[in-house]
Amino acid sequence: MAVKHVGVALLGLGVVGGGTYRILKSKREMIRQNDNVDIEVVAVLDRNEARIKELGIDGGIVAKDIDEIVNNPDIQIVAEFFGGVEPARTFLLKALYAGKSIVTANKEMFSKCWQELEKAAEQGGGGLYFEASCVGGVPVIRTLTDSMQANTITSLKGIVNGTTNYILSRMSDEGVDYDTCLKEAQRLGYAEANPSADVDGFDAMYKNSILSSLAYRRRIPIENISREGIADVNVKDIAYGKELGYTLKLLAISKLKDGKLEARVHPAFLPNSHPLSSVKGSFNALFISGDNVDDVMLYGRGAGALPTGSAIVSDIVFCAGKDTHRRFPFENEQVQTDIEKDFSSVYYVRFDVKEEDGTLGKVAGVLNKNKVGVKTVLQKSADTLIIITNEVKESVMRKALCEAEQLSGVERVAALIRVEE
Amino acid sequence: MAVKHVGVALLGLGVVGGGTYRILKSKREMIRQNDNVDIEVVAVLDRNEARIKELGIDGGIVAKDIDEIVNNPDIQIVAEFFGGVEPARTFLLKALYAGKSIVTANKEMFSKCWQELEKAAEQGGGGLYFEASCVGGVPVIRTLTDSMQANTITSLKGIVNGTTNYILSRMSDEGVDYDTCLKEAQRLGYAEANPSADVDGFDAMYKNSILSSLAYRRRIPIENISREGIADVNVKDIAYGKELGYTLKLLAISKLKDGKLEARVHPAFLPNSHPLSSVKGSFNALFISGDNVDDVMLYGRGAGALPTGSAIVSDIVFCAGKDTHRRFPFENEQVQTDIEKDFSSVYYVRFDVKEEDGTLGKVAGVLNKNKVGVKTVLQKSADTLIIITNEVKESVMRKALCEAEQLSGVERVAALIRVEE
Numbered sequence: 001m002a003v004k005h006v007g008v009a010l011l012g013l014g015v016v017g018g019g020t021y022r023i024l025k026s027k028r029e030m031i032r033q034n035d036n037v038d039i040e041v042v043a044v045l046d047r048n049e050a051r052i053k054e055l056g057i058d059g060g061i062v063a064k065d066i067d068e069i070v071n072n073p074d075i076q077i078v079a080e081f082f083g084g085v086e087p088a089r090t091f092l093l094k095a096l097y098a099g100k101s102i103v104t105a106n107k108e109m110f111s112k113c114w115q116e117l118e119k120a121a122e123q124g125g126g127g128l129y130f131e132a133s134c135v136g137g138v139p140v141i142r143t144l145t146d147s148m149q150a151n152t153i154t155s156l157k158g159i160v161n162g163t164t165n166y167i168l169s170r171m172s173d174e175g176v177d178y179d180t181c182l183k184e185a186q187r188l189g190y191a192e193a194n195p196s197a198d199v200d201g202f203d204a205m206y207k208n209s210i211l212s213s214l215a216y217r218r219r220i221p222i223e224n225i226s227r228e229g230i231a232d233v234n235v236k237d238i239a240y241g242k243e244l245g246y247t248l249k250l251l252a253i254s255k256l257k258d259g260k261l262e263a264r265v266h267p268a269f270l271p272n273s274h275p276l277s278s279v280k281g282s283f284n285a286l287f288i289s290g291d292n293v294d295d296v297m298l299y300g301r302g303a304g305a306l307p308t309g310s311a312i313v314s315d316i317v318f319c320a321g322k323d324t325h326r327r328f329p330f331e332n333e334q335v336q337t338d339i340e341k342d343f344s345s346v347y348y349v350r351f352d353v354k355e356e357d358g359t360l361g362k363v364a365g366v367l368n369k370n371k372v373g374v375k376t377v378l379q380k381s382a383d384t385l386i387i388i389t390n391e392v393k394e395s396v397m398r399k400a401l402c403e404a405e406q407l408s409g410v411e412r413v414a415a416l417i418r419v420e421e
Numbered sequence: 422m423a424v425k426h427v428g429v430a431l432l433g434l435g436v437v438g439g440g441t442y443r444i445l446k447s448k449r450e451m452i453r454q455n456d457n458v459d460i461e462v463v464a465v466l467d468r469n470e471a472r473i474k475e476l477g478i479d480g481g482i483v484a485k486d487i488d489e490i491v492n493n494p495d496i497q498i499v500a501e502f503f504g505g506v507e508p509a510r511t512f513l514l515k516a517l518y519a520g521k522s523i524v525t526a527n528k529e530m531f532s533k534c535w536q537e538l539e540k541a542a543e544q545g546g547g548g549l550y551f552e553a554s555c556v557g558g559v560p561v562i563r564t565l566t567d568s569m570q571a572n573t574i575t576s577l578k579g580i581v582n583g584t585t586n587y588i589l590s591r592m593s594d595e596g597v598d599y600d601t602c603l604k605e606a607q608r609l610g611y612a613e614a615n616p617s618a619d620v621d622g623f624d625a626m627y628k629n630s631i632l633s634s635l636a637y638r639r640r641i642p643i644e645n646i647s648r649e650g651i652a653d654v655n656v657k658d659i660a661y662g663k664e665l666g667y668t669l670k671l672l673a674i675s676k677l678k679d680g681k682l683e684a685r686v687h688p689a690f691l692p693n694s695h696p697l698s699s700v701k702g703s704f705n706a707l708f709i710s711g712d713n714v715d716d717v718m719l720y721g722r723g724a725g726a727l728p729t730g731s732a733i734v735s736d737i738v739f740c741a742g743k744d745t746h747r748r749f750p751f752e753n754e755q756v757q758t759d760i761e762k763d764f765s766s767v768y769y770v771r772f773d774v775k776e777e778d779g780t781l782g783k784v785a786g787v788l789n790k791n792k793v794g795v796k797t798v799l800q801k802s803a804d805t806l807i808i809i810t811n812e813v814k815e816s817v818m819r820k821a822l823c824e825a826e827q828l829s830g831v832e833r834v835a836a837l838i839r840v841e842e
Contacts, residue, residue: 023571023713034638035570131568137714139560139568146567147552147560149456150444150734217455275720278699292444293558293731296721299696300714310714313571323744 003032006320007042007074009063010081011091013051016105016132017081019305020312021055027313037320039313043069066091070098077316079103089113096120096128101325103315105132105308107206108197111222114213118328127325129315134207135160135284137307138300139314143288144214145326151290153215155255157420160207162282162302163191163198164230164250168238168267169280172248177235190282200229201250201265208252211286212263216256219330220263224339228266237350237415240386241269244376246348247277251420260340269348269419342395346375346419349401351385352411359409360385366407370400383411388419424453427741428463428495430484431502432512434472437526437553438502440726441733442476448734458741460734464490487512491519498737500524510534517541522746524736526553526729528627529618532643535634539749548746550736555628556581556705558728559721560735564709565635566747572711574636576676578841581628583703583723584612584619585651585671589659589688590701593669598656611703621650622671622686629673632707633684637677640751641684645760649687658771658836661807662690665797667769668698672841676764683764690769690840763816767796767840770822772806773832780830781806787828791821804832809840 008024010017024041032038043063046052052062063069066087069078078095080102082088088109092102097120104110110117110133121128131141135158144153159165167181176184182199185191197203205227212220230250238248246269254263270277275297279285284302289295301307319325353359360377363385367374373390380386389397401413429445431438445462453459464484467473473483484490487508490499499516501523503509509530513523518541525531531538531551542549552562556579565574580586588602597605603620606612618624626648633641651671659669667690675684691698696718700706705723710716722728740746774780781798784806788795794811801807810818822834 019713027571027573027713030573031570137711138717139564142563142568143560146739147563147735148731149452149738150448150731152448152451273701275699278696280694290558290731292440292448292727292734294722294725294728296559296719298717298719300717304715306713307715310569310571310711313713314568317570318567 003036003038004320005038005040006076007040008077008079008316009043009045009069009072009075010041010079011045012081013044013046013048013055014081015305016308016312017046018051018055019309020079020081021057023306023309023313031317035317035321037317039316039320042074043072045069066094070094075100077101077103077319079312079316080106082106083108085109085112092117093120096124096126099124099126101126101129101319103129103132103312103319105312107133107203107210111206111209114328115219121325122327127319127322128328129319130210131315132308132311134211135286135298136300136302136304137310138284138286138298138302140211140286140298141214143296143298144211148288148290148293151292153256153288153290155289156211156215156253156286157276158207158211158252158286159249159276159279159284160252160286160302161198161204161250162284163195164204165279165284166190166282167199168230168233168248168250171233171235172238172242175235175239178231178233199231201227204250204252204265208254208263208265211252212254213330215254215288216261217330220254220261220339224263226264226266226341230267233267234415237348237417240350240378240380241348244378244388245272246270246419247272248417249276253420257340260338262340262343264343267417269417271421342393344391344393346391346421347389347397348415348417348419349387349389349413350415351387351404352414353383353385354409354411355382356409359407362407362409363387363404366404367400370396370403372397372400424457424459425741426459426461427497428461429498429500429737430464430466430490430496431462431500432466433502434465434467434469434476435502436726437729437733438467439472439476440730441500441502442478444727444730444734452738456738456742458738460737460741463495464493466490487515491515496521498522498524498740500733500737501527503527504529506530506533510537513538514541517545517547520545520547522547522550522740524550524553524733524740526733528554528624528631532627532630535749536640542746543748548740548743549749550740551631552736553729553732555632556707556719557721557723557725558731559705559707559719559723561632561707561719562635564717564719565632569709569711569714572713574677574709574711576710577632577636577674577707578697579628579632579673579707580670580697580700580705581673581707581723582619582625582671583705584616585625586700586705587611587703588620589651589654589669589671592654592656593659593663596656596660599652599654620652622648625671625673625686629675629684629686632673633675634751636675636709637682638751641675641682641760645684647685647687647762651688654688655836658769658838661771661799661801662769665799665809666693667691667840668693669838670697674841678761681759681761683761685764688838690838692842763814765812765814767812767842768810768818769836769838769840770808770810770834771836772808772825773835774804774806775830775832776803777830780828783828783830784808784825787825788821791817791824793818793821
């Protein structure tokens with residue numbers, strides 16, 4: 001079979017863009033032999049001359065602007081590494097309308113602009129490839145699109161952000177508080193100077209939107225994903241959870257229950273025996289449940305120049321081998337009616353209590369009155385009471401806790417953490 | 422885009438064949454919508470009338486023999502569920518020469534006959550699809566073929582047999598001996614009446630051959646895979662290993678070291694912190710290391726009607742969407758020269774020793790003389806000495822142990838288990 005020659009443009013030569021350039025160079029011959037495509041970097045777009053020199057890129061392929069790339073008939077695939085919505089969105093729309101396929105690791109832009117990109121791809125005839133947008137080099141997208149066709153997916157649970165998993169792993173293993181761990185993560189380059197995108201769960205929310213949309217074959221916009229970060233996690237609760245057999249993780253969760261979807265990002269306790277509980281440090285994993293395949297977990301590095309570059313290059317090769325591209329014509333509208341906002345969960349509640357007789361009984365009474373079942377009670381000290389509930393609607397839980405906080409023996413609800421079992 | 426209609430024949434309606442039939446029936450409409458292919462079971466081949474009735478199959482689609490299927494122009498894909506080499510091999514070769522694609526879960530046949538099937542597929546123009554042959558519904562094959570293109574794979578480590586993992590997990594968790602666990606596995610239907618294919622490592626060897634051939638892009642015939650089963654594993658060693666921080670698993674291993682390949686199946690100790698160590702019971706997992714992606718692990722159910730049926734149906738859909746099929750033109754010959762038989766490993770050795778002064782010193786002397794480094798020594802009791810070595814060639818290790826067994830204080834080498842770190 002004749003080798004297919006494919007011209008690629010790289011927009012941005014930062015960490016992942018540079019890693020991708022290096023992989024495409026070092027593996028060009030191997031890919032030609034194994035996959036029958038010859039992938040050539042025909043153009044790059046980056047103003048940083050020092051970086052271009054550092055990567056050993058021939059000045060002749062440096063484009064002066066996006067139009068030069070869009071108008072170049074030798075380019076079939078445009079891979080983008082800018083991050084952020086603009087100018088990535090505008091540049092990729094131009095490329096798609098010009099008939100090119102796009103490859104991106106940009107979860108924020110992709111989760112926000114997927115529909116718009118989809119329309120441009122339909123019109124131009126190119127394809128959308130975004131394996132690198134979620135869980136780095138681990139083939140979570142390809143698994144959802146090309147290996148789960150026999151399944152109705154019933155839930156996704158993912159550790160999809162390395163920064164927060166690093167911080168929570170350290171808090172858990174070493175008993176160090178959140179602020180100290182965050183500073184350490186920043187020192188090591190795992191967290192940004194402004195860590196909000198990671199620690200407040202935005203990054204996980206973008207990824208949840210992309211993964212859940214694929215899993216349930218309907219658009220789940222970020223506005224429909226409830227989100228809590230890890231900044232308020234107290235190291236005490238991680239330790240108490242441990243005593244109860246739980247590990248705390250920031251999870252991207254979505255579930256299909258009775259035809260309704262729920263999608264959320266928040267810290268959650270998992271039983272220690274759950275495969276996700278042993279995913280430590282900056283590693284990521286996605287746990288997929290389908291009605292035929294049962295449980296599948298995909299694990300690996302969620303970030304980094306070469307792991308993410310590996311996914312980008314895989315997308316380029318996968319795309320290069322296709323004559324027609326997969327479409328994702330999910331509509332937005334139906335979502336508005338079938339997203340469950342008031343979802344059910346098991347809860348871990350820590351109460352600060354006064355040293356008063358009968359407080360436990362009174363708290364139990366309030367919960368019972370509100371039909372919140374109690375699974376476990378742990379009286380840690382005279383002033384700390386921990387309760388694990390049965391599964392209950394969030395609205396019911398919040399009402400019960402408001403009432404409990406009115407009790408004379410209760411100072412306050414000091415922590416409320418969901419438990420996934 | 423017009424929906425593509427695809428006719429499928431199912432050869433054999435046993436556990437997985439029946440599961441596949443049920444999935445294809447229940448998910449036909451979903452697959453049509455999501456993947457734009459309408460998959461119809463046009464023929465089945467099975468003599469068991471009761472089973473055909475139980476599955477609710479219309480008698481009109483029951484074929485009288487393979488030729489009826491091979492000659493039916495409405496069939497594009499033949500899926501085989503017989504197990505064993507014949508008649509699966511003959512039937513699938515006929516189908517391939519007739520231009521049909523094949524889908525199979527039959528690791529024994531596929532690992533033994535891949536080249537022959539490949540030639541028939543090339544001639545007929547159909548494709549080979551065998552995702553279900555390894556790790557059930559978990560997309561290990563698709564990951565190796567379609568997601569690792571940017572990587573030179575450096576090693577595979579897999580728990581690819583559920584029966585042995587169930588037995589070893591129980592031995593480890595409950596301290597029960599091998600024979601008791603095997604009987605329990607047989608009672609539960611996890612092990613066959615004749616358990617040899619599983620416990621002696623044949624099944625894992627077949628899978629290792631398939632997975633490693635894909636990973637390193639060269640044929641690794643089963644004859645080149647060294648194989649040891651779990652029948653001689655002593656529950657004592659599992660317990661001693663635990664004390665040293667290790668978990669015992671039956672692993673399918675292959676490694677690319679300095680251009681040479683090694684491929685083997687044997688019980689091995691893994692550090693408890695290794696992600697494979699937490700793969701319990703009948704679950705399977707494959708741990709892939711690539712030079713760019715770093716470590717990736719895929720985890721899930723390695724067997725069962727629906728998980729394996731999920732992989733079969735995924736292959737059918739994947740195949741149906743293709744106009745040309747991937748070829749695996751790996752040649753056999755080169756393997757003969759680049760397989761390393763005398764591989765290096767870290768070893769756990771348990772000696773039965775006599776109550777004599779100075780035995781440890783003498784054993785250490787023999788090891789030292791043979792350049793076998795010692796990492797850890799554990800004197801369990803007056804008559805039990807355990808040593809963990811540094812990495813050493815197998816031939817060197819065996820020679821050193823022969824000499825150690827000649828020492829007056831040494832009764833015998835009671836256990837020798839490789840350690841993967």
